[in-house]
Amino acid sequence: MRYIKSVVLGVFLSVHFICYGKAKFKPSVIENAKRSVVSVDTRAALTAYTPPRESYGNGVVIDKAAGYILTSGFTVGPVIVADYTIGFFNGIEAPAKLIYYDTWADFALLQIDPSLFPKEVQAVKLSNTNPLLGQSVFTIAKEKNKKAIDYPGSIDDTNYSIEWTMPQHFIRVSIPSKSGASGSLIFNEAGEGIALNCAGSDTMDIGLHLNYVHHALAALKAKKLPVRKHIGALLTTYSLDDVVRYDHLSAASQKTYCTKFPNAKNKILQVDSTLKGTPAHLRLLPGDLIWALNGQLVGPNLVDFDWALNKSSKDQLLLTIFRNGSFHEVTIPCYDLNSHRIAKIVQFGGITFFETDDMCSTLVGLSPKTLVACIAEPNTIFKVPAFPNDRFKILAMRLLAMNGQPIQSLDVLIELIPQLVHQKYFTVEYINYIPLGHGMWRKFVHNRYKGNVEYDPNLAPPKVWAWDAIHLEWKGQEIVL
Structure with a gap:
């Protein structure tokens, strides 16, 4: 008798879970979600420590009056000079500006002119309720110039850790196929957002807990920078x-x-x-x-x-x-x-110099605000170890000195650049973090090196890029030589 009761209970629970995990969402809920999800086209002109690229992701309209579109931090950056274009469900496009990205959590906010929203678009409500284990959910992927597609799934972990980002609270969603919905939301049965879709694989998506977003929105709507x-x-x-x-x-x-x-x-x-x-x-x-x-x-x-x-x-x-x-x-x-944000970038001799933020610092074990260079043009005048690419070089160079003069900040480098250009021939001292070697042998030691540099006037002139927090854009200005 006990065995029969156990079997009956097990069958009941299994059926209940399957029904819950494969809930049929209302067509109107799916349709409203599809109209709120947008494509985000990012065209990067300059980057600090990620490869320059054109990339596509998703975003979600969360406030039509303010023009807010929520997306993942990876979709819009991090730390890049770029143009952003929003694509709506009906094919209409609109330019957007980046108004905020979090320095640790993987989310960002774009803003467009509110008058450019199609009238059919409804802003998605962000739920204040914590996600539940086994909860039926769906996500929406919107590729550029294509119709949005919905992907159902269920939450199988409400506190999930991953290693490739700064620590933050994720949930994990079991999903039958790869969604490609990074930057979209994970929706509940009412069509409310319960997590921000940040990444995925063939069998799962991971979503950022929305309390990070709620905290930021409350500050931004009060015209304040979120306290972090x-x-x-x-x-x-x-x-x-x-x-x-x-x-x-x-x-x-x-x-x-x-x-x-x-x-x-x-x-x-x-x-x-x-x-x-x-x-x-x-x-x-x-x-x-x-x-x-x-x-x-x-x-x-x-x-x-x-x-x-x-x-x-x-x-x-x-x-x-x-x-x-x-x-x-x-x-x-x-x-x-916020004091560790990258707010200034210098282009000189085919290399981009900047002071590290927390994310970049964790990659090589440096203190934040350390002067480094990670991306270079193929014809850069600085002949330092790098991984080659057709359009750029990836390096990991901590700048120490030029012409024997210690350089610990971008401001010191900016002051020194006119002298170096007029002098034409100078030296550079740095620590290399790119593994060196040949074949099976690799050197992972971070040695100090000194090299010779010949300035090439045919390269783009030295330039300073600074973030304008008033106009929400990067502004570039050539260094007076």
């Missing part, structure tokens, strides 16, 4: 069972945590690494577990931890961490993520 604070710790989720097994967390502490966070799914926040030059770098260690913030227990949801940092009114925070079998209290200051 951090300590420089790159966090991930870790198994609570492994904490007990390998890090020797007591059963009593485990019970306290599970009682406080019954939906934690056996996860806890852990320090994966720290960003050099930030407050966390000398105070936290890889493997540290984040137990409490300012005396309040911290759960496994990274978005909650990030939100707590943003709203903290104190310059210093008190972290309780679990390390090597015991609890420790660490006082740690916050810093302003």
